[in-house]
Amino acid sequence: MTQFNFNVDMDVIKEELIGSNLNATIKSSIILILNQMMEQERDEYLKSSSYERTGDRVDYRNGYYERDYMLSIGKITLKVPRSRNGKFSPSLFERYQRTDQALIATMVEMVVQGVSTRKVTQAVVKLCGENVSKSFVSSLTERLDPFVKEWSSRSLVGKEYPYIYTDALYIKVREYQKVVSKAVYIAVGVNEDHKREIIGFHITHDETKAGWESFFESLQSRGLLSPKLVISDAHKGLKAAIHEAFTGSSWQRCTVHFKRNIFSALPKKETETFRSLVKDIFTRQTQKEARALYQEIASNYEGQKKYENALNKLEEGLEDAIQYMSEQKSYHPLLRSTNNLERLNSEVRRREGVIRIFPNQQSAFRLIGAVLKDYDELRLCKRKYLPET
Template identity: 65%
Template sequence: LNEYMEKERDEYLKADTYERTEERQDYRNGYYERDYMLSIGKIKLRVPRTRSGEFAPTVFEKYRRCDQAFALSMLEMVVNGVSTRKVKNVVEQLCGEYVSKSFVSSLTEKLDPVVKEWASRSLSTDYYRYVYVDAMYIKVREHHKVVSKAVYIATGLNEGNKREVIGLKVSHEESYEAWKEFLNELVGRGLQSPKLVISDAHSGLKKAI
């Protein structure tokens, strides 16, 4: 890899060491050390530099693409319900490298705009004949303690008989006001009046429907 980067710098400069030529683009400026992760473990490379600082070996561009793919794999684990602690342990087993839980958590923040776009998408392009509404309770870590919260879920059956989650919202508890707000948001996003709404017998939910 060191030899490969050296050749790349030669090609970039268009001149060998100490060679005088009108085609020369820049001048050599030593090396700097950088760690590089391979499947066999970590190695230390001597990365060649130029005076202008514009030369960049292609080795690390390939590494960056691999790094992005690895980050996406970690995100997929999180989406599928794997805890940040388990993701951290998997990374350490695969790479022998320590990854903090806060790093994994910061990665999941990249999902926020994706989820927000999905959650606010228009519902006017499909007609949902039947809509199922219900709440499930999940444990959430909030202000350094674990609390129980209600997740309101609306599932629609479209004209192609495909079920689709059309709404999702987290609230402190089930109440008429919260259900009414949730259903109004669905209408505001373009939900047309269905033939039937299916729910349990929660009085606040029935009143909101």
């Protein structure tokens, strides 16, 4: 019997399907591919093909069941293979739909709690393909909440993260019949394999020193060791918490935020040369070279009133902004700012924007946690971030 082998990239398939107008023949082809993919996945799980006798077999086939699967083109029905012990589950329904399930659960929770609008209800129907019940929300919540909690509290013992990036973003949550702002703390570490990993996130009332200290303490209780370098913006509470929590670690001030802060103290006109010189500081390879250029700038512009505030800001923050220069030169462009968190934050914003106002903090934890875990698994862990030495 001929055996078909398919190498299917689900991300590519989903992107290609979005917005498509597929006819019945092409839709049937997609069903054939997905069914075959799940069949091969079951073979890999069982460590055995159909009718194959092997001592490595871990379980037996137990037929199929039908399950609907939502695509942007509409609902399709797949034949899902199962195993006798019931432990086999195709990644099609788990790995690639966790975030969508969390989004659906949160949106339906809004409907259940009576804080939704007509548009929210329509969005739920569009995502699910049909009206959903309260029991549907409960089943998703029961399945997703422990999954997100386990990932967010996983042990970090035995791991080293020489470089840690941290930032906060704000969301809106309904609390005691009021809409309040909440801060979401996120920490991304670069591990010994030079790959990024989301090591933690936390939702709290606002961005304060006490809040950051609590977040860092939770990371340390899970086994996080002090890194060589912590990269962040210059929020006073965050800066103070880093110095207290990570003894012996250096703090790298994000150079993008730093330059923006300096330039905000300048007139908009006729300061191009000064701005260019300040930018050149962060192209230098060593701290000695950076300090020498700063001295040159200070000497040339000293006494000129329109540059006074900018020079003060530059002098005050220079040392914290050039700490990355102590690391390997090939790492410099990747260690001097928190730009790598911007893509992550935008992914959270993309999903959070559908909700706009979370019905409660637990629903925010569920959705943001699912987004971060999927992003961590599907993007960050796939490739090295820092070049090899």
